[in-house]
Amino acid sequence: MPSFAIPVPDAAARAAALERLDGLVKPVGSLGRLEELAAWLSAAHGVVPPRPLDDVRVVVFAGDHGVSAQSAYPREVTAAMVRVFLAGRSGVTVLAAQVGASVRVADIAVDWDAADVPGEVTAHKIRRGSGAIDVEDALAPGEALAAFEAGRAIAASESTADVLIPGDMGIGNTTVCAAVVASALGLPAAEVVGAGTGVSGEALERKTAVVAAALARRPVTDPFDRLTALGSACLAATAGFLVEAAVRGIPVLLDGIFSATAALVARDIAPGAEQWWLAGHRSTEPAQAFALKALGLTPILDLGLRLGEGSGAVQAVPTLRAARAVIAEMGLLADLG
Incomplete structure (x- = not known):
């Protein structure tokens, strides 16, 4: 049976995504599964926020x-x-x-x-x-x-x-x-x-x-x-x-x-x-x-x-795109006056 080298999604990007999500202008965890998906996409792309899902x-x-x-x-x-x-x-x-x-x-x-x-x-x-x-x-x-x-x-x-x-x-x-x-x-x-x-x-x-x-x-x-x-x-x-x-x-x-x-x-x-x-x-x-x-x-x-x-x-x-928009476009609590 053939063998394959499977890369591991970026754990550091996931951690950074979760930290950013917790700092958005909302109660912690209030966007539920959208937050989980945003962190998953960030790990998959290796960057926060993840890239747009255009293609x-x-x-x-x-x-x-x-x-x-x-x-x-x-x-x-x-x-x-x-x-x-x-x-x-x-x-x-x-x-x-x-x-x-x-x-x-x-x-x-x-x-x-x-x-x-x-x-x-x-x-x-x-x-x-x-x-x-x-x-x-x-x-x-x-x-x-x-x-x-x-x-x-x-x-x-x-x-x-x-x-x-x-x-x-x-x-x-x-x-x-x-x-x-x-x-x-x-x-x-x-x-x-x-x-x-x-x-x-x-x-x-x-x-x-x-x-x-x-x-x-x-x-x-x-x-x-x-x-x-x-x-x-x-x-x-x-x-x-x-x-x-x-x-x-x-x-x-x-x-x-x-x-x-x-x-x-x-x-x-x-x-x-x-x-x-x-x-x-x-x-x-x-x-x-x-x-x-x-x-x-x-x-x-x-x-x-x-x-x-x-x-x-x-x-x-559209749900994945919404998750990406949340982490890319929402404001941060730290930026509130």
């Missing part, structure tokens, strides 16, 4: 899954949604525009003929779809590492961003994520499986049975084996994206269950990388709550969202 970029990792039959939507929706992203009409593109964030799509494993899609979308493609994890491995030997490296390359190409947000698109994503989180944390399928795109009743029971069968199919030995057996190429690419962002000291806003699952795997590959990530929002998927608890991350927003795509994380950007 926010979303990368949507797209791919299909062999377990998509358990979803409320057919597998073909993944490819159709990639076209919607490119047209600028998806949920995340509309919401990202509100905060001035760019959106890029990376086809890692969409099962389609993409001959008429721009080359930059398919530049990092690993395969078409993944295996049905209840009966076979998701990936062939070596594909998890190849996808991980593709994600690292994507992060490297976005290295001048102030904030990165990993998005996702893939029918069957929540089933795969439930299996990976359950495997990583030693949890039973029934505790991690959620409604995903909106399944309930017998469909939810079938989804839970698929995850249970996947967990029982064979043991896993390390994070890359977990991605191979239970994950997907787009999940491995997202993990690589998160690790490379941490290596480069780029703050990341995680989105929902998919990026939280990738973060759990990425942390196991590169311990300490989680210091560079914030949880943008709390999704309705139970597996996300388990993953974030294991990572020690508290969501910034809780709006009951379950769309994915990066749509929840982009809505946390």
Whole structure:
């Protein structure tokens, strides 16, 4: 397994930020989580106040899954949604525009003929779809590492961003994520499986049975084996994206269950990388709550969202900007006449 040198956020800048926050024209601690976020950004940037967050970029990792039959939507929706992203009409593109964030799509494993899609979308493609994890491995030997490296390359190409947000698109994503989180944390399928795109009743029971069968199919030995057996190429690419962002000291806003699952795997590959990530929002998927608890991350927003795509994380950007404005622009008690 590869090793990585993860930088440590600047403790001196964090301490200086906390001191300044306590000296602002307000009761100590009265701005709550905004103060915590301002100190986090100061440590990440190594300066007080932190730099403006002008350049926010979303990368949507797209791919299909062999377990998509358990979803409320057919597998073909993944490819159709990639076209919607490119047209600028998806949920995340509309919401990202509100905060001035760019959106890029990376086809890692969409099962389609993409001959008429721009080359930059398919530049990092690993395969078409993944295996049905209840009966076979998701990936062939070596594909998890190849996808991980593709994600690292994507992060490297976005290295001048102030904030990165990993998005996702893939029918069957929540089933795969439930299996990976359950495997990583030693949890039973029934505790991690959620409604995903909106399944309930017998469909939810079938989804839970698929995850249970996947967990029982064979043991896993390390994070890359977990991605191979239970994950997907787009999940491995997202993990690589998160690790490379941490290596480069780029703050990341995680989105929902998919990026939280990738973060759990990425942390196991590169311990300490989680210091560079914030949880943008709390999704309705139970597996996300388990993953974030294991990572020690508290969501910034809780709006009951379950769309994915990066749509929840982009809505946390104004909160981060507000935290930065507080420490940069508020007056000091010491300056009062």
